Amino acid sequence: MTEATYSLPRYAHIKSYIRNQIESKQWRVGDCIPSENRLAEDFSVSRMTARRAVQELADQGLLLRSVGMGTFVAEPPPLSLSLELPDFGEQFTFTNPHYSNRIIRLDTVAADRDVASLLKITEGDLIYHSVVVHVINSIALQWEACFVTPTLVPAYLKQNYQKVTPQAYLNWVLTPSRIDHQVQAVIPDTETTGAMGLATLSACLQITRRNWLQGEVVSATRCIIPGSHKVGVDLD
Amino acid sequence: MTEATYSLPRYAHIKSYIRNQIESKQWRVGDCIPSENRLAEDFSVSRMTARRAVQELADQGLLLRSVGMGTFVAEPPPLSLSLELPDFGEQFTFTNPHYSNRIIRLDTVAADRDVASLLKITEGDLIYHSVVVHVINSIALQWEACFVTPTLVPAYLKQNYQKVTPQAYLNWVLTPSRIDHQVQAVIPDTETTGAMGLATLSACLQITRRNWLQGEVVSATRCIIPGSHKVGVDLD
DNA sequence: CAGTGGTCTAGACCACTGG
DNA sequence: CAGTGGTCTAGACCACTGG
Known part of the structure; x- marks a missing residue:
């Protein structure tokens, strides 16, 4: 030929x-x-x-x-882009000696409408909830909220999140059969910007990650990353 | 074993x-x-x-x-996430009968500091420039600014961007040896929000894509997507 | 030099699909 | 049934690296 x-x-x-x-x-x-x-x-x-x-x-x-x-x-693959995250809750602790975090919340809450649809449960169901802010060199790099189905991860609230991030713990106790992500730009509420030491009206990336296990959502993690930190460069 | x-x-x-x-x-x-x-x-x-x-x-x-x-x-690969884009300037025209666009600018400009570093040229160099807003059903979905090195794409300004999007034209005339992307959350200036019919302070995703040809940047495309349109769900 | 990974051959047996 | 892709073998020659 x-x-x-x-x-x-x-x-x-x-x-x-x-x-x-x-x-x-x-x-x-x-x-x-x-x-x-x-x-x-x-x-x-x-x-x-x-x-x-x-x-x-x-x-x-x-x-x-x-x-x-x-x-x-085959069908041509859908146009997609690979995003490299500076971190996604894993390894935060180990790679950087200047790392620290603040645990803002660690409790049981009733799912509001938003969270219920995210976890595919009914509004008002009780779920575990954590909010952690990840800090490196006194700079808040990421705000991480987790919503966890209690039946599937019963010991969630009893972990020491000073030593392991919530996301890392979830990855450790379960091997999800599927993970999905969603990226969105948001202007966080004042509670969040306050916790991160940001100006009141700051554009941020919000990345929502769900861990699935056989058609059920085990957990949803919502990370907020200040927009001024560029998030990733990659070739595809 | x-x-x-x-x-x-x-x-x-x-x-x-x-x-x-x-x-x-x-x-x-x-x-x-x-x-x-x-x-x-x-x-x-x-x-x-x-x-x-x-x-x-x-x-x-x-x-x-x-x-x-x-x-x-090997080093463990950096944690990354695959983002499926609803579109990136390609195929906008053909898939949806309700598609239209508005060409805001199509001209030659001197590169400012920002654009010069993006294209790896020197400040003040002349480059081709286009701004197009993509509309579906009267809703502005994407604001697309392109900066193009004139020598490599001499006919750029002479195309009919009512029929083909700038990004699609670039993909057609050149096969980049590399593409990189960057995602960032921004609050666009009033010129941009005005062109898209958004509220003045709206969080948006800004995706910057560069086409490379043998170590040179041929073009940079900067898309602004309203944050309220969620951008993508994907498993990895 | 002996050892490495990169390429290639001419066979083989297998489970599976369609007609 | 003949044809497909999936696995596997026991050889081969090559360019390259280190000592």
């Missing part, structure tokens, strides 16, 4: 051939592409080499494979 | 063995792990099978490999 071998590995040629076919719409979403055996024959390589090309593209999400059926062009 | 074979593939056993060694701190960050040949011997498999285990963990970022030197335990 393609000439100009230049010493690129053979599987790389097959990969770019496949990519070209997809980009030029010769093969469309849902189409079945040639089998490993077919590609091996066409490119005069062993099946393992052809397989490597196809497999790497499948790992990348470009192709979908299914035994017995074949390999198909 | 491990018994209980259950019919899991052999490379999977080797992978979990390696993961365990790392998680239990038997092997620490920077340590050299056994070579492919060594693992093949220890687990009584062919080198290709041992290699697969090591390679998949390296692809995942757990290990770093280097020919001649060996394979090493």
